Amino acid sequence: xxxxxxxxxxxxxxxxxxxxxxxxxxxxxxxxxxxxxxxxxxxxxxxxxxxxxxxxxxxxxxxxxxxxxxxxxxxxxxxxxxxxxxxxxxxxxxxxxxxxxxxxxxxxxxxxxxxxxxx
Amino acid sequence: xxxxxxxxxxxxxxxxxxxxxxxxxxxxxxxxxxxxxxxxxxxxxxxxxxxxxxxxxxxxxxxxxxxxxxxxxxxxxxxxxxxxxxxxxxxxxxxxxxxxxxxxxxxxxxxxxxx
Numbered sequence: 554x555x556x557x558x559x560x561x562x563x564x565x566x567x568x569x570x571x572x573x574x575x576x577x578x579x580x581x582x583x584x585x586x587x588x589x590x591x592x593x594x595x596x597x598x599x600x601x602x603x604x605x606x607x608x609x610x611x612x613x614x615x616x617x618x619x620x621x622x623x624x625x626x627x628x629x630x631x632x633x634x635x636x637x638x639x640x641x642x643x644x645x646x647x648x649x650x651x652x653x654x655x656x657x658x659x660x661x662x663x664x665x666x667x668x669x670x671x672x
Numbered sequence: 673x674x675x676x677x678x679x680x681x682x683x684x685x686x687x688x689x690x691x692x693x694x695x696x697x698x699x700x701x702x703x704x705x706x707x708x709x710x711x712x713x714x715x716x717x718x719x720x721x722x723x724x725x726x727x728x729x730x731x732x733x734x735x736x737x738x739x740x741x742x743x744x745x746x747x748x749x750x751x752x753x754x755x756x757x758x759x760x761x762x763x764x765x766x767x768x769x770x771x772x773x774x775x776x777x778x779x780x781x782x783x784x785x786x787x
């Protein structure tokens with residue numbers, strides 16, 4: 554158990570709908586990263602939030618957006634769902650975005666994910 | 673840009689045999705390298721990481737990996753496979769000294785243990 558919880562665990566939506574996925578980070582962690590893992594693929598970085606601000610973004614369109622709240626929990630929102638958005642969405646929390654030298658901040662703690670199916 | 677290539681999407685070994693999962697990386701700057709394990713219906717768990725200290729890195733559950741710059745490799749090994757090692761394994765890379773920026777993952781290797 555990592556202390557990172559994601560909800561819901563499974564979700565079915567239809568094309569064109571909007572979805573919100575939620576993540577509660579491990580206690581004391583102020584940084585949350587979101588990854589998309591398509592079937593048979595490795596996770597792909599969507600974006601990272603640090604102290605409520607976006608702190609890096611991968612190659613995903615603007616219809617993927619996020620929020621981080623003062624308690625450091627986070628949401629991933631996807632608008633205008635497409636069939637290819639079907640995937641496992643993973644949230645990972647860490648103690649901070651890290652700095653120039655490796656520290657304990659390096660470790661990411663992953664949740665069990667939300668399995669999204671778009672029909 | 674950084675990338676990793678995992679050779680072999682499926683690997684099967686007998687219980688008690690050597691486990692070898694291959695990962696080659698490409699990076700324009702010094703890399704940090706990671707191995708993660710994913711059990712069914714679970715998230716990713718860090719096995720071990722290379723952050724430019726010792727080239728031979730020991731991780732949890734008896735796994736280890738060796739960073740070989742000349743071969744751009746970071747293969748994962750375990751001397752004796754156990755049934756509980758059956759899982760999906762991911763190699764990942766990111767730039768050194770850039771904090772917790774994004775990880776770039778390989779496509780994974782599914783390890784099956786034969787009784």
